[in-house]
Amino acid sequence: MEFIPLGDSALLIRLGDDLEKLAPRSFENILGALQRLEAAQISGVVDLTLSYATIAVFFDPGRVVEAGAPVGNLVDWLTAKIQGALQKGSKRKQKKIESRLVEIPVCYEQEFGLDLDEVAQRAAISIKELIQLHTAPEYRVACVGFTPGFGFLSGLDQKLATPRREAPRTAVPAGSVAIGGIQTGVYPIRSPGGWNVIGRTALRMFDLQRDPPALLSAGDRVRFHSITRAEFDSLGK
C-alpha cells in the first residue's frame, strides 16, 4: 500500500497496481477499505473516492490542523490516521462487504446501437452473439467520472474489446450503452464521446430528483439484459 500526496489537499492510496489482472476479491478489499475510512470519520476529511485500485482522500488542511496535526507534517499525521482506520477494521471479524447489484435493461436495436454492426464485424460474430456476450458477465464499476454518473465497467468479454472511434461523436444520446477498449459503460447525459455505441437503456443514469442522483457508484456490480423495442418504450414512459 502506497500513500502519495495529490497536491496539498488530497492523498492517494494505491492499494494495488493493476486491478484488471487482480481477482474479483480485490474489489471487495477496496470497497471494504473505503467503508472503513467512511466509518472512521477522520477530522478534516471532506471527500473519499475510489478508482480501480486506488482510494483518494480529500481533506481541508485547516481542519486537519485543528484536529491536532502538526502544520509541518500534516501528511504523515493523516497517513497514520488512515492506516489506523484501515487496520482497526481489518482486525475485527470482517463481515462480508455487500456491494449493490444494478440491473440495466438495454435495447440492442440498430436504431440505438449506432456502432452495433462495426463491433460485431470486428469480433467476427453475429449481433445475437454480441448481445449474449455483453449480457453474460457481472461487471464491476471500477470508477465513476468523465461526466457525472458515468461508470467505467470492468469485466467486458475480451472478444468485444473495440478501440475507441477515431473521430469522437460530438453528441452521444443519454442512455447510450457503449464499448471503449476493454471497458463498457452507459452515457448518463448527452455528451461528446468516442466509445462504440451498441444499444440504449431507458433508465435514467443521472437524475437530480433522486438521492443519490447517480444510479452507479464505484464498487457496484452491474448486469445488462436485453429487452425489445416495445419494452424499451414502455420503460421510457
Place this chain on the structure above:
Amino acid sequence: MITQILRAGPLASVQDPGRFGHRRIGVGSGGALDPFAARVANLLVSNDVTAALIEVTLGNFRIRFTDERVIAWCGGAFPVQIGQDKISAGHAFLVRAGDELVTGAPQIGCRMWLAISGGIDVPFVLGSRSTDMRAAFGGFNGRALHDGDDLPLGEVTAPARAHMKTMREKRLSSWSAPREWISTATRYPKLRLTRGADWDRFNTSTQEALMSGKFTVTPEVDRMGVRLDGPELKRIEASDLLSEAVVPGTIQVPPSGKPILLSGDCQTIGGYPKIAHVITVDLPIVAQLRTGDEVRFQETSISEAHSLLLQRERDLDRFRIGLDLKTS
C-alpha cells in the same frame, strides 16, 4: 427581489465555494475558480462567505440593480463603472434601484467575482449553488447567464442592512481588501508546485524542463483546465495508466507532451500521468490565466504549501474582524 443581466458577455455564471462530497458519483467541486477572491468579495458586502455570486469572464458585462444593495468585486484588472463612479477591486459600493454596473474587457487576467449583499438566491443542487455547465445543473437554470436574465437575490441580512446604513453618505468605501487578494492577475505568473503522484515516471531532464522552462497559455483555456505550450515533457515509458483521482491544480501530461493544468471544473478522474500539483494558495493566479500569458513553475514542499494556506486563513480572519468593526 432581482437583479437584471443586461449583457452577460463571453461567459458569466452563478458560483459559490463549490460542491463537495459527490466525487464518488463523478461530480467534481466546481465553484468559483478563485474561491478565495469570492470569499473576500462576499465579506466586503457583509454576506456569509459561502453566498452565491456572479463569476464574469473577460468582461463586456452589464447588470442593473432594482433595489438598494452593497456590491463589491475581486479578480483581474477590470474597468468597472457605475454611472460616473469608478469602482476599484476590493471596495464596497452602495447601489440604488436603477443603477447599472458596466465592465469592459480586462487589461490583465480574465475573471472577476461580483458579490451582491443578500447573495444570488438560486436553489441548492447537491449542496451547492454553483453552475455545473457541462452537466447542466445548479446555478441559474443549470446554464451560463444570458442577456435579459432576471437573477433572484436573497434577503439582505441584518449585518448587511447595518452596513448599507453606514454607506448612505458616501457610497464608495474608502477602505479596501489587501491588494494581493483582490487582483492576482499577472502576465508572467510564477506558480509554486509540489511533485505529483507520477513524478518518477519522468526523467530528470523532463523534471528540470518543467521547473526551469517557460510555458505559454494556449487558446485552449476554460473552467476545466489550461493547456500549456512549452518544452515537451516526455515520459520514460509510454504504458497505459489506470484512471485515478485528479484535483484542481493537477498538472497532467498527455502523450503529446504538452501539459494540462486542471482548474475548478475538471473531471474527477484522469488517466494521464500527474507530474505535479500547483499549491492551493496559487490557484487564484491560475484562475486568471489567459491565452498568451507566460507561466513559470517553482518547486515547493507540501509543508510550505500548508503553512502558506494556514497563514492566509489567519489573515482573512483578521480582515473579517476588522471589517465587522468598520461596517456595523
